[in-house]
Amino acid sequence: MRLKKLKLGFILFFLLLVVACQDSGNETTNKSETTSDGLTTLTVFDSDANPDWVEEMETPVGKRIKEDTGVLLDPEFDIEGGQTKIPLMIASGDYPDMIVSKGADQLVDADALIDLAPLIDEHAPNLKKMLGEDGLNRLKWSEEDPSIYVLTTAPVDNEQITPSYGAWIQHAVVKELDYPKIRTLDDLKNVVKEYKELHPTIDGQKTIGLTMNTDSWRIQSSFLNSGFMMTGGSDDGEYYINPDTYEATLHYRRSIEKEVFKWWNEMNSEGLIDPEMFVQKNDQFEAKLASGRVLATIGPDYLMANPQQALREAGMEERMYGVYPVTLNEEFKNRSYQSNGLQVGWGISITKDCEDPVKAIKFLDYLASEETQIMLNWGIEGEHYEIKDGKRMIPEDEWEKRNSDKDYLKKTGIGFNFARFAPRYGDGVLDSTGQPFTTNTRELAIQNQTDTENEVLKAYGAELWKDLFPSAEEFPVKPWGAAYNISIPANSELQTINQRALDITKQLVPKATLADPSNFNVVWEEYMTALKNVNIDKAEDEYTELIRQKVELWSE
CATH class of the missing domain: 3.40.190.10 (Periplasmic binding protein-like II)
Structure with missing residues (x-):
């Protein structure tokens, strides 16, 4: 680990200079704190954009979550997948309470994340129930390091209604x-x-x-x-x-x-x-x-x-x-419905700067509870859905709002606003009453x-x-x-080759598409040669090894 830190230090040297030059007056709070109304603020960086987020969680669902947990999320959403901002965090050594990443290798190498395994074992019964032993095994970082640094945010046991x-x-x-x-x-x-x-x-x-x-x-x-x-x-x-x-x-x-x-x-x-x-x-x-x-x-x-x-x-x-x-x-x-099993690698982590990791894991566990999972999909009982003969049902006028109001999720807080921060039950999974957690069921889809x-x-x-x-x-x-x-080692040659190959692909595949048909083969050969020249064979060999390592780890 010491060698990794030294290597990372050299790579991020210039990023440190950038951070050092930033105006301290523009710094944002990135540590948990207590608000005037007694809520604990948990900061979180999300590597995806979220146009439906409402500040201060001021939606019906958001308000209920604040009441139940005493937590106010203060998120920062990104449109670049964290590619720039996560390295800047590492360079500064300053992290929010939680980070949603698309691959956490550089964060793990920087010792930025804490092991969630003991926290889950002691404080997260809902997560343990949802993920099961096999799911928790999949979350292990590697054979050498069985820590859980990233909690998946993917649906569990998903039987998707709409073809992907x-x-x-x-x-x-x-x-x-x-x-x-x-x-x-x-x-x-x-x-x-x-x-x-x-x-x-x-x-x-x-x-x-x-x-x-x-x-x-x-x-x-x-x-x-x-x-x-x-x-x-x-x-x-x-x-x-x-x-x-x-x-x-x-x-x-x-x-x-x-x-x-x-x-x-x-x-x-x-x-x-x-x-x-x-x-x-x-x-x-x-x-x-x-x-x-x-x-x-x-x-x-x-x-x-x-x-x-x-x-x-x-x-x-x-x-x-x-x-x-x-x-x-x-x-x-078409293999849209081939199952990946539980998807891991991308998801949410708790950082070493989180002052109350127990509070953070309990919040994530709350999101995974049966009651919250129902709320995130159906909304608030009496406001967004009703119970008739023991079954949840959405009134016709509410369905109309769901279908025609493009701001419905933003107004209500239903959907991916909060579900994005923890694993969730997928389509087809039934709750303890035998009803589906999600509204994306065969019966409701046909009705809709x-x-x-x-x-x-x-x-x-x-x-x-x-x-x-x-x-x-x-x-x-x-x-x-x-x-x-699957995580690729941070700052590895594989990452570099993959990026070069993608840059070439984005240039030459459209070029081949738009070429005169008589010139298509010429452009395609130009493309294949360009890939060889960036050493794509080596990348394929290294990626193959990562795949085989993952299969071996999960089969234990």
Whole structure:
């Protein structure tokens, strides 16, 4: 550990200079303190943005949490994933009470985090119940260091209702074309092409066949991830993991994925994709979908929430989107429902600067309790839901608010506002009364669908979009979890190579997509050569070793 500290000190030397030059008058409080009304303030840095957060927790759910725990959270949210601010914390040696990180290697190397294992054992019965022995075993840092530094914030035993990734197509398109088969990328292309030719404009605006959300990190989760999602891979970030040998390959280097990006090239050459696709921002993408003139997109479900809600609020049900399990050809299966098991690696930690770690762990344990889990999903009884015949139910007018008010979560505090700070029960998990913790159940999802959506699903012989996708039972649980959650040693050569490879990918894959079809192979070979030149083979070997170590640790 001493050698690690020395190495870290040299690396962060210039960051220390930056911190030293900051105006002390602009420093923020980052230690727990007691407010005038007797609440204990716990500061927390979150590596993600949260537009729904309300200061002082002044929402119905937030107020109840303050009353129950005596804790006021003082969060700082980041849009860079903590990439800049966490190194600055390490350089200064000054930390908030808690940190939500996307990989904590550099924090662990800096001795910034405390071991949560004894705190959980003594003060967190709800966390122990939720995670179980197997889950707590997965949280161990390494074989050499069995400490628990990071508490996962992922859902536990999740049986997701909405497919996590697929091709999203307007209901109006499939209805007018008499519900065509949509199974392959060529099926998707034909549907978009035919409808676009029939309707070159929609509501006076030029029709866009297909666009993608490529703003910042979203280019990976949508456009770049189409490479493995369309060729039978599950989401492991930038790497494809061989399920038999655990060998890691930068997924773009799989020859079959070249065919996916060649399809993108063909779509572009035929004028079927948005010419602004690689330069637009997130709000532009959402505005285009909400206008009703985009026929299709591909990507994860969470990038569709705002446009879908906007279309529904505007009464444009037929321009909303259904999600289909499209792959390159019928040889492959969409693996949206393959289980990772409990996801660990990313999550919340308590730092060495927290003056009351017992208070902090008890707060996290409170979030994991059955009563709080129900509140975070359903809201306050009598205000957001009712009990009838012993069952929770949401009144029709409240459902309407949930569906049409884009600020519903912000106004109520329901949802990810607080659930993001601790593990949570996933969809399909039942409480002690036999009722689901979440509102995302099959029955409620069907009830919540629009008439148009039900009409389209019925035409395809389904009740939910989930019914069109291969089920979780068709795939084994991944013994390495999700590869993108596996911690990479801080400041390692692997991190450097991965970043260089990603920079090259963000430049050359779009270039190949936009190239003249006669030049696609040339650009692709340029891309493959550039990856070799940054020593990607070495990165794959090191990543393979990390995967195998994780599998071995979890199998003990």
